[in-house]
Amino acid sequence: MGLIGILVSLALLMWLAYRGWSTLLVAPIAALAAAAFAGEPLLANWTQTFMPGAARFVAQWFPIFLLGGLFGKLMDDSGSIASIAKYMTERLGTRRTILAVVLASAVVTYGGVSVFVAFFVLVPMAQRMFESADIPRRLMPATIGLGAFTFTMTALPGTPSVNNAIPMPYFGTTTFAAPGIGIMASLITLAFGLWWLARAEAKARAAGEGFGSAAALPSPVDEKLRELTTVSGEFDIAELDHGQKSRDEPPFFLAALPLAVVIVVNFLMALVILPRLDFAFLSDPAWGSTSFGAVGGVWSVMLALAAANLTVIAVNWRRMPGLRETIDAGANSAALPMLTIASLVGFGAVVAALPAFNQVRDAVLTIPGGPLISLTVAMNSLAALTGTASGGSAIALAALGDHFLELAKTYGIDPALMHRVTVISAGTLDALPHNGTVLMLLQISKLTHAESYLDMVMTVIVGVVISLIAVLVVGSLFGSF
Template sequence: MLGNLGLLAGLALLIFMALRGANIFIASLVCALVVAVTNGLLIPKTLLEFYPFGPLGAFTFAGKFFLLFLCGAIFGKAMATSQAAKSIALAITNSLGVKRTLLVGMLVCALLTYGGVVVFVVVFTMYPLGITLMREANLPKRLWAAATSVGAGTFTMTALPGTPSIHNVISASSLGTDLFAGGWIGIFAALIMVGLGMWYVERGWRLARANGEGFVENTQDKRMEQLIGDPADAPPWYLAMVPMIVVLGVIMLPRLLLAMGDWSGSDSLLARSLVFSQTQPIIWPSMALILGSLTCVVLFPSMRRKVGQVFGQGAEDSIMPLLNTAAVIGFGGVVTQTAGFGQFAQWILSADLPPLLSVFASASVVSAIVGSSSGGLQIFMQSLAPHYLEMGVQPEILHRIAAIASGGLDSLPHCGAVIATFMIMGLTHREAYKDMFVVTVAIPVVACLAAIALLMMLGMG
């Protein structure tokens, strides 16, 4: 009884400290100690094994995925510094106009994140541009936050096949699948997320206009708007797209070549490269991201003058997102050592549920506990996924359903991405979390359940 109360207390404290802006390293360590003490775990083992270096240890995760975070951050920095990301945003804005402000925000964020640009870079890039759009359209900031989150934090993150997102890579590296696993399921779920998400925010805008609610500027907006710079300095949009095309092309080309013919009997360099691309779900997308970064250097003169500085800043920018994710996984690594987690795992695995509904429930709950979709997915893959494979769930289907499920209940109020987005935009949970909850929690949950229902109707679940 005390152990279960300790688990709840540790989770409640983690949520409270996150909402109060506490450092995630301190918060995760304190909460891990609360869980350890109330569950009778040895403190030395907790601090020196379960939290840092166990199968779900913080630094076990950080070591495994360091290369991907590093290359992703460098690519994001290159796209931002060369102003390629801004050029794409401006081109879409000019094409669709102010009346389509919400669609502009969603499309730009979706395009950039699917192309490999890190979510936080996308938010920083889009918000200064969004201020002008919101002012002209008299759009409430809470709806801009929701629309950009639809693009950056839902379907491109977990559902669409081929993306070099950390969620796609975690599933592929854990299950031996590739980045395109369960692709048609992901596309089905993505269409639901986009359709319902945009319907909700557009409806919200109509209601806001009817109620006289509009854009309210604050001092932070003026500072952020200064980051836009001169639009004339940005490269042409068609050149700005090339680095992202390179990233996606490197990832997708091996898949296309393998689909076009049988390479198993060949020992050529191309055949070995194709095999390598399919067996290295961390290294291959990392190589694609670095090639995208080098493409920025070749195409944009501003990059060539400071390539060392930009790559160095990108490397530095990768550390905090990596360690923040690792910290919540370290907390989860302690939680998984408790009897309460074992009882939960046993209960969910033995519950009279179809296997895919069980996958949805377990991945969702774990992601909710740590407030991180990538952290929750990694914990799920290490602790529960093998049992579902034993039940007969196909690895490709497990890959996609677990990834989509992890992107639902992760976005509770203590989610780091939610907190960071509100901080950048100068919003509070009271002002904006209702809309954020609908588009990043409720709608992804509906999309995942709809995908599972479709698979069950087809006899695949």
């Protein structure tokens, strides 16, 4: 009955979340359902298992969610996102519309801006360019998706995305883990996606298909979609309308400067400055009996985002008369997504504590092919079920992270490779039709799954799966680099 309860609770979680129910409520309900099937005490599971699991996630990731939400809002209200997108698209021109939109989306999100903030700038920009180039509007989501939430979220070394940060405490790594492997995966994903989009564009032109009719953009976001997106990212889209947007845009150099600050400061802190300092005191019980390896990566991202936030404010001081309102909105935008994913982690903690979970654990860890394959299967499965890369990886690592690390040591696998495989794996099947990011992009674009999802599958799922296979093969043969 315990195993049946786990399966039923997962199905309940997935169904209610897809229907738009708040995961804050759905996750504890599903967790208690699993406990009830196993004959375990319900109140004890909620207060002594679910809540500590959720609280650990909040305690660990609150600074990054807070600073990341603030950064996205500051970049949006200062006009920096629009300036970067306009500069890149103007330089590449309408003859290279698809490439321009992909690169603009990639630059903004690799620098740490939430995709949900970026969409409201990227979609109108893409529509203007696609209309000028007479490219079918239905290809817009696949083009933006390729640049915004594939390799920049999971593969490129140094990306400050939550997806890339979550494995750090479990493997003692940084966001720059396995940089060569990550760059290889990024190039494969990008090349395949651009090939598919060029093929689709050529096929449409041969058939005489043009842009089609324009749609009024952006569209309002309903409450159901808000609930779905809070599971998929680190920004509450309800805060987009709060604060005051700048009436003019900064020059490209000033707009892009905060993005460069994120990457440079993160690199310096993770690989140069912090490793040279003495953090032996962290082993004391007063500091949680931890190690620098467990917290160094998180500290580096925190400092990078903090520096970037200060940079945005400094270079746009006079452009943001409503700075206080923008800061409040950015801070508030982090609360719901963080608590939503924490609730999923609490659900995972309850499931992992059930006696029947030992069967699930043993089945996952003994999948033929070794630790990299079992890790890939676990991440893909949970990301697909929950519709979120960050939530899926957080659940899996909270329950199995220690086991995967032990397997890595046993098989002589570099934890950095485990980190990169974890992140790329979680970013594949998370983009199924019920994913909040997919739904958000389609709604803002005023397009449907029937019109655009096939091309999205090819650019944001198939291309990533191909890169993941390459990573597994190369990593197994040559290790991490």
